[in-house]
Amino acid sequence: MNQSTAKRSAGDVMLEARGMSKRFGEHTVLQDINLSIQRSEVVCLIGPSGSGKSTLLRSLAFLENYDDGEVFVEGELLGYDRARDGRRVRSRPSRLSDVRRNMGMVFQQFNLWPHLSVVENVMEALLRVRGMKSADARRLALTTLEKVGLAEKADAWPNRLSGGQQQRVAIARSLAMSPAIMLFDEPTSALDPELVGEVLQVMRQLAEEGMTMVVVTHEMGFAAKVADRVLFLDQGHIVEQGPPTRLFRHPQSPRLAQFLGNYLERNTLFEAAPAPNHVDD
């Protein structure tokens, strides 16, 4: 029983970083990051700007090449191959794509392709990577757009949509490739406040369906309600981590307490001071 549980949980590590470090020139932005993310786990990365949380996320997708340590995606080393002499060399692009095949990513700036219509944005990878026929790709794209509530915008140009709608298209574009892990890099930070909710709603739905998610966010309410685990980063270190209730109610480190204090102060300017455990959208 114990053995089988152990086996299952070991096989269910979706994403893992071991002793990962990243430098920009002389400046160390990530220092000895150890992180293991289980299937269906929702992990939120929080921290002040410049703390390295976006760089950490981008390193987990090898959009930044980490300098030391290792990142494994479903057990496969990401971004590097071991050469015969034991040293490591950068993976060829095709190998990198192969290791990342079950990974989707959503960006702060949406990064839709403006010369393609909404449905064409979603179809592109289905056609060119999956090799699907056009009609099949369109059908799947429309189904996926429906999931994010945008089927009726299929033939619109991305730039005609609101930011919230664009971000939902970007999520659909990733989802159409049926990823097992989704990375979100501040997905609501570029949005007008009234558009944040619709994107968080889609993300919450994904979490409920069991998607493995790593989310860099400033939305403490989302982290508090949806995350299984919250990681607090500061100056390139994971300072503190745990379930959101514990982190938000009983921060251990003074830095996290200060960070949460600033956050609450900023968001409750015109309200009665809330209890420290009152965290809302």
Add this chain to the structure above:
Amino acid sequence: MFDLALLIQGLPLLLAGLWNTIWLSACGLALGFLIGIGVCSLKLSERGALRRLGGAYISVFRGIPLLIQLLFIYYLLPRLGLDVPAWVAAIAGLALCSGAYLAEILRGGLLTLPAGQVEAARLLGLSGRTILTRIELPQALRATLPALLNEVILLIKASSLISAVGLAELTRTAQNLAASSFLQLQFYLAAAVLYCVVNISLALLAGRLERRFAKGRA
């Protein structure tokens, strides 16, 4: 000064010259475009050696006058044992030269694209070639259409230099007709009109394309 009968008589020759101008320029530009994409990719490469190679190409073929390039190629090829007709030398010269300019125009267009678009494409598994042809180039072409049109028109006009390798394109034909008839103004004016017809047609076409592309942008 003007003689309608002689003009009509010379017209088939002028049109034949125009045809040479058009097809030699078109082939030169088409090849030049491929060269431009290649050289532009070199200049945007992550590897320093490739970047320098692309830069060297641009320096050489943008730096040397087209006339010299044409003559050089025309006399070089036979020395290399390549007995090719003059039109091959002409197209090669036009392609090599326009490739250098087109590479820089395209590079300018590619640099305006947000890096995130390519990152998103990579994460979805699109190959480098697919990203270039499906994501980057279509947008770079739209963004640089006015500059590309400039380059196309400049090249069509510069193609008058291929007369140096013995081809009777429009300018040379007009020169011949002017010399034999002593009606210089008539035949140079005729050539000028024909060049204008071609280039203005191209400008109208580009304008239509531009308006079509603009539809997708908010």
